[in-house]
Amino acid sequence: MAAKTILGVVASVVTAGVLTTGVLAHHGWDWTEPNQTEMTGKILKIYVGPPHPQIQIATEKEGQWTIDFGNPTQTRNAGFVEGSAKVGDTVVILGNRSAKTGEKLMKAVRATINNRHFVFYPERMPKPGP
Numbered sequence: 001m002a003a004k005t006i007l008g009v010v011a012s013v014v015t016a017g018v019l020t021t022g023v024l025a026h027h028g029w030d031w032t033e034p035n036q037t038e039m040t041g042k043i044l045k046i047y048v049g050p051p052h053p054q055i056q057i058a059t060e061k062e063g064q065w066t067i068d069f070g071n072p073t074q075t076r077n078a079g080f081v082e083g084s085a086k087v088g089d090t091v092v093i094l095g096n097r098s099a100k101t102g103e104k105l106m107k108a109v110r111a112t113i114n115n116r117h118f119v120f121y122p123e124r125m126p127k128p129g130p
Contacts, residue, residue, distance in 0.1 A: 032096035070120035
């Protein structure tokens, strides 16, 4: 009987963890503002791993922001890997901010670091004008 109870608790914890991870990863674009914006800042932290590589940046006017990149495969395919940037580098982000008021989170379409463009979502890049 005790084993069934423990198994039930473990299954509940695992299920909750899986569901929480999905929410925290901010999959899709529904959680973002529809319009893209550009933001410039200095890199404070870099994380390259699942569920989404991300950086923390400090902007001059808007404080600290978390920037989500694509999933690890998209990020690697964009050319961004361990060592592509370092803390202190200036970055220009093109992306969509969180639609949640006060949440300083942006999903990057492109990051430009040291004059190198890392495009995570090419299909979302603005089309050049005539």
